[in-house]
Amino acid sequence: MQATFCDDVVHYFTHHVPVRGAAALAEHWARMQPRIAGHWTVDHGIVQGDEAVIEWTLRWTPPGGAPELMRGAEWYRLRGARIAEIRAYYLNRHAPFERRHFELDGFDYAGRGYPVLAD
Numbered sequence: 001m002q003a004t005f006c007d008d009v010v011h012y013f014t015h016h017v018p019v020r021g022a023a024a025l026a027e028h029w030a031r032m033q034p035r036i037a038g039h040w041t042v043d044h045g046i047v048q049g050d051e052a053v054i055e056w057t058l059r060w061t062p063p064g065g066a067p068e069l070m071r072g073a074e075w076y077r078l079r080g081a082r083i084a085e086i087r088a089y090y091l092n093r094h095a096p097f098e099r100r101h102f103e104l105d106g107f108d109y110a111g112r113g114y115p116v117l118a119d
Helices: 022-036
Strands: 005-012 039-048 051-060 068-079 082-090
Touching (some): 005 022
Parallel strands (some): 005 082
16 A cells, blocks of 8 residues: 555545655554445546546444445545545544534645635
């Protein structure tokens, strides 16, 4: 898995801090898989230049629960033949949500030109 990532890959999530670095990201998913017994399918995808977007379905088993489906979308930035960035958009109903906004943790929205609210 690590070979598919750029060394400085960043994976952004809506419900926890980003995972940075190829080794850390591969470790993250290696730890998660046994906990969730996940099986992903890519339901739809578009690739244009150095970007790709997918819609996916995850069949998984939350800890202590029954199997269920979760659906989401991810935006990828590619560098060469490797993944440089993943922005994952999905709602995990099992994650704690004491948030005011549903957005990517640690993502520089202002720096990328996205609308933001003034402080």
